Amino acid sequence: MNIIYKWIYFRVLKWKLIGELPKIDKMVLPVISHTHWVDFILGILIRNVINEEINFVGKKEIFGPFTGWFFKIMGGTPVDRGSNSNTVGSIVSIFKKKTIFRLALSPEGTRKKVKNWKTGFYHIARQAKVPICLVAFDYGKKQIVFHPPFYPTDNMDDDMFFLKNQFKGVIGKIPQYSWIFEN
Secondary structure, eight states: OHHHHHIIIIIISOOEEESOOOSOSEEEEEEEOOOSTHHHHHHHHHHHHHTOOOBEEEEGGGGSTTTHHHHHHTTEEEEOOSTTSOHHHHHHHHHHHOSOEEEEEOTTSSSSOOSSOOSHHHHHHHHHTOOBOOEEEETTTTEEEEOOOBOOOSOHHHHHHHHHHTTTTOOOSSGGGOOOOOO
């Protein structure tokens, strides 16, 4: 099957792959720019191209009896995202329980245009003591870019500046919704 996924990605879609997923069992993978539902399909495709387990979390409601099996096969883990829950703490506990957990998520928190990222991914990485490995889904250049691991420091402002700076010029599927780095 891997050959088919590679054929689709490289030959049919004509996308490039820059860098590689680090050989680390636990990490947070912020994916930019998330502007369309098709990003999920592209994520599943690239996961199969590189033949590595990549996970995600979703609200527990989508893991019901009719759809839960599908999302679990796709690498999903349910979390309670209610107003009284500690989502960061819940995800950190998932990291502690699992042998392999590579959490892909969107720091924008939505597919719409945003000015700032949500910082949960950063707090998850710090508390779980795992690296952040940035991933760019750049529809403008038709490429996915895997960045090297970044270990958060005690200076969140400087860290976030550095992380955001890595996504200059990345264009999402819907360009007008793409996140733009502003100093």
